[in-house]
Amino acid sequence: MCGVFGVRAPERDVARLSYFGLYALQHRGQESAGIAVCEDGRLTALRDLGLVPQVFDERSLSGLRGQLAIGHTRYSTTGGNAWANAQPLLHHGRARTVALGHNGNLVNAAALRDEIGKPLASSSDSEVIAALIADDDAPLEDAVANAMNRLEGAASVVGLADETLFAFRDAHGFRPLVLGRLGDDPVVASETCALDLVGAELVRELEPGELVLAGRDGLRTVQALEPAGEGALCIFEFFYLARPDTRLDGVEVHGARVRMGERLAAEAPVDADLVLPIPDSGTPAAIGFARAAGIPFSEGLIKNRYVGRTFIQPEQGMREQGIRMKFNPLAEVEGKRLVVVDDSIVRGSTTRQIVQMLFDAGAAEVHVRVSSPPVVSPCFYGIDLASEDEMIAAHSTVEEVREAIGATSLAYLSLGGLEESTARPAEGLCRACLTREYPTRVPANAAKLRFETV
Ligand code: SF4
Structure with missing residues (x-):
């Protein structure tokens, strides 16, 4: 991108x-x-x-x-x-x-x-x-x-x-x-x-x-x-890439993401005490989920916004703390049943670490809700998602992914729910990384073409 x-x-x-x-x-x-x-x-x-x-x-x-x-x-x-x-x-x-x-x-x-x-x-x-x-x-x-x-x-x-x-x-x-x-x-x-x-x-x-x-x-x-x-048009723009204040064909992205959260709350309800986002891209959907479910919204996880994509790796003994470079939970999660809302899960490693971090901070339950369907296939059109082998959902059931990330429960938004939330005709959207139906020919040698994504 x-x-x-x-x-x-x-x-x-x-x-x-x-x-x-x-x-x-x-x-x-x-x-x-x-x-x-x-x-x-x-x-x-x-x-x-x-x-x-x-x-x-x-x-x-x-x-x-x-x-x-x-x-x-x-x-x-x-x-x-x-x-x-x-x-x-x-x-x-x-x-x-x-x-x-x-x-x-x-x-x-x-x-x-x-x-x-x-x-x-x-x-x-x-x-x-x-x-x-x-x-x-x-x-x-x-x-x-x-x-x-x-x-x-x-x-x-x-x-x-x-x-x-x-x-x-x-x-x-x-x-x-x-x-x-x-x-x-x-x-x-x-x-x-x-x-x-x-x-x-x-x-x-x-x-x-x-x-x-x-x-x-x-x-x-x-x-x-x-x-x-x-x-x-890439459906990822709606739930992850575009800035929330951007309008895509007259639809403000923030509003679309709030609708995704509301829809997710209807599709996968859960009894909980707090809804918190994985900031920043999970925030509008978490607001929508909290609003629709009638569960209080909390910041819950504080993000360090100054951490870039590359930083000096911590020494071996600190590796486990690596995720704390980016996120740190608030004390209020202790003893609570949490709904954690993210926009997508690709490899699953960050989600697993965040779930663990919340349990370590005393959370009673961690229910993960994702405002997109499982990402199962690579992108050839400019988004560096990962190879299929690295995608946690590519060859696993939802229950297997839940187990891998250690969550109390896991649910994804349905494709129909996502499409409706965009308020844009589904026929005009690329959803290939979610459906494996590519709108163009795709190269046999996927790795070669992913190396120069812009
Ligand atoms: S495959 Fe299509 S929907 Fe998925 S990231 Fe690429 S362009 Fe977007």
């Missing part, structure tokens, strides 16, 4: 706008950040490993001037966290130079890379997209449409070339991308929360297969590809 942002605003500070846009999209990627600007046709990019405020300061931002800008926050998986893979990337091709930021993962990147037949600077599949556009002699609109036609998998893309900002979604629309307006200036972003922060008004979501171009001659939108069926 990654965040992308783009703006054309000749009279404004486009780098600063992008900086704030990326700040709002920080949750989509914490490993690298970058901004590219176009000043009178000249492209400049600044990107580095780290969080948005670590990569940019007042001096570096003031050096990025132009009429157009794009930005990117990146989340990479094993082996992918290298400077060369930070975005926006710049690719100098036969026909033009392209700056590009990509959210998603292609399933045919290896084949396209072979076809391109020249070495690329990065190992990410995003440069394949940039190279296709940069080497195409056709006018930009046709070159981007030609590239879109060749891609299989997930691609919500922002780019700069030929003094034009372009943005598109793949034919399935796996990853979100919205169009907004700041005065008369067009803005595109992964999520509406980025529009809110820069003061832009939402125009609409880009359709699957739609291409937007903003150049000197104004804004053009083109349905470059026939949408694939009803589309396949």
Whole structure:
């Protein structure tokens, strides 16, 4: 998962706008950040490993001037966290130079890379997209449409070339991308929360297969590809990825998550004294569960929000305490029958440690409720879930998972309950990691394609 942002605003500070846009999209990627600007046709990019405020300061931002800008926050998986893979990337091709930021993962990147037949600077599949556009002699609109036609998998893309900002979604629309307006200036972003922060008004979501171009001659939108069926927006965006204040097709994500919790309380009721979330993504569903069940809500577990994905490993004797880097229970859990609500269980190791921690703190019972169905299959479209072998529910019954995590009881939200909570037609959602029904061809060699998730 990654965040992308783009703006054309000749009279404004486009780098600063992008900086704030990326700040709002920080949750989509914490490993690298970058901004590219176009000043009178000249492209400049600044990107580095780290969080948005670590990569940019007042001096570096003031050096990025132009009429157009794009930005990117990146989340990479094993082996992918290298400077060369930070975005926006710049690719100098036969026909033009392209700056590009990509959210998603292609399933045919290896084949396209072979076809391109020249070495690329990065190992990410995003440069394949940039190279296709940069080497195409056709006018930009046709070159981007030609590239879109060749891609299989997930691609919500922002780019700069030929003094034009372009943005598109793949034919399935796996990853979100919205169009907004700041005065008369067009803005595109992964999520509406980025529009809110820069003061832009939402125009609409880009359709699957739609291409937007903003150049000197104004804004053009083109349905470059026939949408694939009803589309396949990732259902994980609803229960985990997107920021709660983001609106997906008019539906605020927080409200959808509260409904998931309410539905879960109806599907899997339990007698208990307190409902507590696994923060932060489990919080709205826990609020919904508590409200529907009439059980008091408690913070229960305090999260240290400053722990990143990588930290120095504690020495051997402290390993068991590792989970306390992130969570610590409040004394009020002692003697209580607890309902613990999380958004998903993938490997199960964190859940097992939290359950144990709550029993160690004196909980009488720990009932785990999950606001999504069991995750049973990998994602090929940009979410680094795990391989099937690592997924605790892939080959186990709910009772076996309960036993493995040590909970008093365990229940998942049904697929129907999840779909209804999104208030979006189920036919327009990808649910492949929950159902094993993939909307595209998927590669035989899964591990190879998961290594460059953005
Ligand atoms: S497989 Fe799962 S995580 Fe991947 S796009 Fe589909 S719903 Fe989202």
